[in-house]
């Protein structure tokens with residue numbers, strides 16, 4: 001059993017509250033990702049679980065045991081940092097063996113564990129090399145190897161891939177996932193990269209200013225963001241936000257704003273308890289008339305193409321709608337020229353609405 005429970009964790013650094021009333025249960029074998037902008041408290045939270053930082057209040061439990069009074073080495077965790085300083089004068093084998101030697105693990109056992117970890121990570125041919133004789137990705141694997149040989153119940157990883165270039169990052173992301181599937185350990189993984197969070201996490205914890213905004217599996221976070229912060233943070237290009245006012249139109253409820261309107265499904269409109277809302281629509285839910293599917297005149301409106309970004313497999317159209325700019329994601333056939341007028345509509349089943357002051361999602 002290696003579930004991790006954080007109970008009402010708060011951490012103050014002088015007058016700065018880095019983490020505020022943080023409550024989370026990470027289940028045994030779960031890959032949980034903490035994600036949020038710089039300074040939101042991710043590293044601090046991880047360091048508190050590791051025992052490298054003492055919380056101001058609250059408790060941490062690992063495997064059902066309260067660990068607040070245990071030193072890092074007694075918590076059965078291993079941490080992989082962004083700056084995984086390897087010992088430059090030690091070869092790969094010795095770098096991986098170092099922690100085990102400190103713990104007086106018998107030499108045979110050390111050899112067995114290091115060789116096994118090296119095999120898993122594909123670095124067996126490099127065991128005799130010094131860190132400077134390795135590529136960035138290989139060094140990263142050695143850093144992971146140092147954690148794996150410890151056989152911890154819980155892996156704590158703080159942006160372990162952020163030193164790598166984009167291609168290597170994607171590759172290591174996959175390798176880390178394979179490793180996780182093979183080891184079945186509990187992982188708490190910190191990143192500020194929402195793509196990393198979406199692709200790796202079984203559950204994602206979105207943080208802002210030291211507070212949890214939402215905890216959910218990736219798809220649920222994407223489909224049902226709890227507030228505008230999460231809605232804008234997860235997804236690229238980000239969700240478009242447009243202020244609107246609800247009005248009754250015959251038997252229907254229409255959200256209308258500067259230069260656009262969208263009819264809301266009645267059961268969703270009923271969730272809004274005020275006339276002013278912020279409408280949220282993801283780029284793929286903006287339908288641009290390309291002549292192939294006739295848009296019903298009802299619910300469409302005029303937009304002017306401002307900037308065009310062709311990406312090969314898709315195109316981002318930045319459109320002027322009233323006084324706003326919105327981004328639409330269309331297929332390669334939907335490419336337009338700047339200055340063109342287009343008819344567009346929002347997919348009524350996929351729009352979101354938020355409270356204009358609190359940002360909390362109505363739907």
Ligand SMILES: Nc1ncnc2c1ncn2[C@@H]1O[C@H](COP(=O)(O)OP(=O)(O)OP(=O)(O)O)[C@@H](O)[C@H]1O
Pocket residue numbers: 013016017018036037038039040041042043044045192
């Ligand atoms: N030792 C410290 N003393 C004072 N303030 C600190 C200390 N460590 C962190 N903080 C503050 O606590 C807040 C959270 O910091 P933390 O390092 O946890 O953020 P983070 O989410 O990991 O950010 P990043 O993505 O930039 O790594 C920040 O405002 C930071 O300045």
Ligand SMILES: [Mg+2]
Pocket residue numbers: 042043044158
């Ligand atoms: Mg950090």
